[in-house]
Amino acid sequence: MGWFYREVRWGYYTVRxxxxxxxxxxxxxxxxxxxxxxxxVRKEDLMISASEDAILVEAVSHVGxxxxxxxxxxxxxxxxxxxxxxxxxxxxxxxxxxxxKEVGFRRVKxx
Amino acid sequence: xxxxxxxxxxxxxxxxxxxAVPGAGLVGIIAADHLIKAAKLEEIGKIDxxxxxxxIGVRDGVAMNTVKIYGGKGLYVVKAEVPLPVDPLLKLTVAxxxxxxxxxxxxxxxxxxxxxxxxxxLDKPKVMAVFSSEExxxxxxxxxxxxxxxxxxxxxxxxxxxxAGRRGVPAVAIMVQSFAAYPDPGAAAEVLRAVEPVxxxxxxxxxxxxxxxxxxxxxxxxxxxxxxxxxxxPAPMYIx
Numbered sequence: 001m002g003w004f005y006r007e008v009r010w011g012y013y014t015v016r017x018x019x020x021x022x023x024x025x026x027x028x029x030x031x032x033x034x035x036x037x038x039x040x041v042r043k044e045d046l047m048i049s050a051s052e053d054a055i056l057v058e059a060v061s062h063v064g065x066x067x068x069x070x071x072x073x074x075x076x077x078x079x080x081x082x083x084x085x086x087x088x089x090x091x092x093x094x095x096x097x098x099x100x101k102e103v104g105f106r107r108v109k110x111x
Numbered sequence: 112x113x114x115x116x117x118x119x120x121x122x123x124x125x126x127x128x129x130x131a132v133p134g135a136g137l138v139g140i141i142a143a144d145h146l147i148k149a150a151k152l153e154e155i156g157k158i159d160x161x162x163x164x165x166x167i168g169v170r171d172g173v174a175m176n177t178v179k180i181y182g183g184k185g186l187y188v189v190k191a192e193v194p195l196p197v198d199p200l201l202k203l204t205v206a207x208x209x210x211x212x213x214x215x216x217x218x219x220x221x222x223x224x225x226x227x228x229x230x231x232x233l234d235k236p237k238v239m240a241v242f243s244s245e246e247x248x249x250x251x252x253x254x255x256x257x258x259x260x261x262x263x264x265x266x267x268x269x270x271x272x273x274x275a276g277r278r279g280v281p282a283v284a285i286m287v288q289s290f291a292a293y294p295d296p297g298a299a300a301e302v303l304r305a306v307e308p309v310x311x312x313x314x315x316x317x318x319x320x321x322x323x324x325x326x327x328x329x330x331x332x333x334x335x336x337x338x339x340x341x342x343x344x345p346a347p348m349y350i351x
Contacts, residue, residue: 022293022331035231037293039327064325092324093231093293 021057021070025077031099032076039063039092041070046089050082052101057094079103113160114206120155120182127310128187128211128219130204130271133194133337135224136289137330141299142222143190145319147181150312152188156180158206162199168192178203184312187211194337196344204271212278218250218309219282221271222302224289236288236298238305243272247281253308256285292338294330296323 022037038046040061049056059070080098087096131143146152157176168175181188189207191200211219230236240256241264242248248258264272268284275282285306289298300316307314319326 019328019331022334024292035293037290037327037331039324061324063328064322068328090231091297092327093290095231 018069018071021059021072023057023072023074025074027077030097032078032080032097034074034076034094034096034098036072036074036094036096037092038070038089038094040068041089041092041094043089046094048087048094048096050080050085050098052079052082055080055085055096055098057096061092114158114162114202115160116156116158116180116206116210118156118180120153122214123182123185123187124214125217126182126185126187126211126214128189128207128216130189130207130219130221132191132200132203132223133333133340134267135226135291136293136295136298137334137337138224138287138289138295138298138302139222140190140192140333141294141296141319141326141330142302143181143188145299145303145316146186146314147188147190149314149318150184150186152181152183152186154179155182158189158203160199160202160206162202163195164193164199166193184310186310192333194333194340196340200267201270204267205274208271208274208278208280212280216280218247219275219280220285220306221268221282222285222306223268223287224291224295224298225286226291227288230288230290230295230298233288236301238285238287238301240286240305241268241272241284243276243280243282247283250281251283251309254283255305255308292334294327294334296320296326 024035026033034055036057038059040063041059045061046059053076055074057072061068079101081101085098087094131139133140158178159176166177168177177192179190238256239259241259272282272284285302287298287302289295296319300319303314303316
C-alpha cells in the first residue's frame, strides 16, 4: 500500500531548516560537470569543499524575506582531482568542473 | 476511461487558449501562473480523469483538482499542477482541444521550454514558434517569436499542433530555450513578452522578474517530480 499513503507536498512553499538544492551531474571530456540551482545565493555566502569522490556545497541566502540554508553532498561518478576543481556562480546557478583524477603507473620494486 | 471537463462560467467568445503542463524548466507553468495573476483570471473550471495520477491538491483541509481552467479577458488558461505521464497527458490534450474547438477559438497555444545545454550563458533565451497552419500564422502577427523555418518537430508540441489541425483549431507551439531541470522564470518572462501582442492586453513582467528567486525555490519540488515523471515515462516531455 506504499503509494496510497505517500506524502505529497511538492508544489507547496515551505522553507525547511536546510534545503537540498536541485542539481545535475554529467561526465564530459572536461571531467565531472556539476550544476546546482541555488536561488538567491551570492559568491560570499557559498562554500564548496571537494574530495576525490565527492563535492560538498553549503550556502545561505535570503529569498522572499526568508533565510534559506542549502546543503548538498554530491558523490562523483568517477574519481576527481580536488586541487584542479573550479567553480563559477552565475545568477544563482553554480557550475563546478572537476577534472578526473589522473591515474599513473608506478614501478613496483621486486624484492 | 474518459476525461471530464467541468466549466462553471459563461462561455468566452472567440477565445485564446493557453495550455500549460509541467515540462522543461517549468516554463509553461511559470508563464501561466504569472498570466493568471497579472490578468486577474478566475478559476472557472476543472478537468479530471481516472487516468490522472492519484494526486490531489489540498487547501485548508479540502481536496482540490490538479488540472484547472482559468478564464477572463478573452482567454482560457488550462494548467496542470502536477506532471502527467505520457498517456494521460495526450488524453488531456485531446480532451482540451475537443472542448475548445466547440468554442471556435481564435488561437490555441502550448507554451514550453526546450532544454538548452548552454542556458547558463544566455541572458536572453530565444523564443521560437511553429504554427499549425498558414491561417494560424496570419492570426499571430506581431508575436515576438522567431519562426522555425524548416525542419522537423517531434514530441508533445508536434502532437498538439497535429491534433489542433485535425480539429480545425488554429494553433501555435511557443518554445523557449530553457534549463531542463531547474525552474526557469527568465525563460517564462521571454515567452510572455513574445505572446503579449497576441493577447490584446499588457502583461507586466516586472513582478515575475522581481520574484524570480522565490519562484525557483517554490517550484523546486515540482521540478524534481517533473524530471522523475519524465524519467519513468520516457517520451516527448521536452515541452511544458
